[in-house]
Amino acid sequence: MTPPLPHPLLEQLRQICGPANVLTHEDPATDLSPWEQDWRKRVSGRALAVVRPGDTAQVAAVVKACAAFQTPIVPQGGNTGLVVGGIPDKSGQQIVLSMTRMNAVRAIDPANLTITVEAGCVLQNLQTAAENAGFLFPLSLGAEGSCTIGGNLGTNAGGTQVVRYGNTRELCLGLEVVTAQGEIWHGLSGLRKDNTGYDLRNLMIGSEGTLGIITAATMKLYPQPAAQLTAWAAVPSMEAAVELLGLAHQRLGPGLTGFEVMGQFALGLVDKHYPHLRVPLWQSTPWCVLLENSDSESEQHARAQFEALLETAMEQGWVSDAVVAENLTQAKGLWHIRESITLAQVQEGQNIKHDISIPVSRIPTFVAETDALLALEVPGVRLVDFGHLGDGNLHYNVQAPEGSDGKEFVRAFEDKINTLVFDQVQRFGGSISAEHGVGEQKVNKLPLYKDPTALAMMRSVKQALDPHNILNPGRVLI
Secondary structure, three states, rough: OOOOOOHHHHHHHHHHHHHEEOOOOOOOOOOOHHEEEEEOOOOOOOOEEOOOOOHHHHHHHHHHHHHHHHOOEEEEEEOOOOOOOOOOOOEEEOOOOOOOOOOEEEEEOOOOOOEEEOOOEEHHHHHHHHHHEEEEEOOOOOOOOEHHHHHHHHHHHHHHHHHHHHHHHHEEEEEEEOOOOOOOOEEEEEEEEEOOOOHHHHHOOOOOOOOEEEEEEEEOHHHHHHHHEEEEEEOHHHHHHHHHHHHHHHHHHHHEEEEEEEHHHHHHHHHHHOOOOOOOHHOOOOEEEEEEEEEOOOOHHHHHHHHHHHHHHHHHHOOEEEEEEEOOOHHHHHHHHHHHHHHHHHOOOOOOEEEEEEOOOHHHHHHHHHHHHHHHOOOOOEEEEEHHHHEEEEEEEEEOOOOOOOHHHHHHHHHHHHHHHHHHHHHHHOOOOOOOOOOOOOOOOHHOOOHHHHHHHHHHHHHHHOOOOOOOOOOOOO
16 A cells, blocks of 8 residues: 655645654654643644744744645644634644744843743743742733743733733733744834834734734733732622722722632632632632732731721621731632632533623622523523622633533533623623633624624734634634
């Protein structure tokens, strides 16, 4: 039997990146599933090859080669996304462009308060590099030990400190990008003022690799706070949580760097699956709030502010009980509980996730109404409400009724529940994607909830920058 002819594109890619960095199914010993399956293990595809470039010139050469063969490219960082935006389809004809070899910290500019890193730099490594230089890089999220800054930029990730520092977009000053034609845009200046035309940087951020491939970024740094304190408060209602948020803004100002809300059932899952974490106060209250105060003066000043804040909140009936972490270890323990909600959900079984944003003032009514509608639609359904109340971003997740099969629940109810929740989000003036992106998972829903003029403009931009649709096709836009 005559062996198949070598694929000419693969031969070119091996010449560009080296044979060891072009992984295919031709080698039975090579397992491509880490690149072909999404983090939640709900969707998998099949790649023509996984290509791992080592520098920007190689990325540009790979894109030019793929463009010549009209072969689609799926950029991928740490593969921690939740909307199926970074894995190939099932055709076996798409290239996965893994950026993980491009992980260097290129430069730190203390006077300019910037750090320049490659797209494959793991977020936690960026945080550590900033800390070792005496600075703070404030982007923080549950997947920070494996997600990459390129993926964070591609989805405009949020995390726990958006209330003070903004999403990833607000933390970025410059980009290096490879276009769909394989050209390199050198935009790593780090300037805070540059009014010389269209804002291409912000156009690329949040585009999920559909307009260009981010290869490096210049990010903002901040001074380390003199003190950082964490408090955990029991609140009697979502309305009380919103009142507490307003008071925290008033009393702490820019010192308020985190404000997370967690429902009783969400915390109950953590207590059930990770009892060693010792979740405080959750059994006696429907909601808990996690606050962080970053102070530029001293720990004494920060603690006095926190105590005064909580005392006033208790007098107003917005807080029924509270604990303030006595040291960094206790603070990390409280944050670990918050970050463990997602992992506890995995242990409980498959669920239907929603990453939504609502104006903060309308969140209490949204939650009450939508909870009631879902309870009517699926009797016994369990709601895992938690998220970044400080910036209006809820992870409004739906767990199957107790004792039922999670996979069957998702199969039977996902589309119906998504439609119900998204209709409510639209009615309350919100967005169906706050920080996870659109990916493949929401691409068919977006036209139902996005302004049609905005969609037309987005399609025009996509057509102009990627006329042959080779960059992450089928994601964000259809």
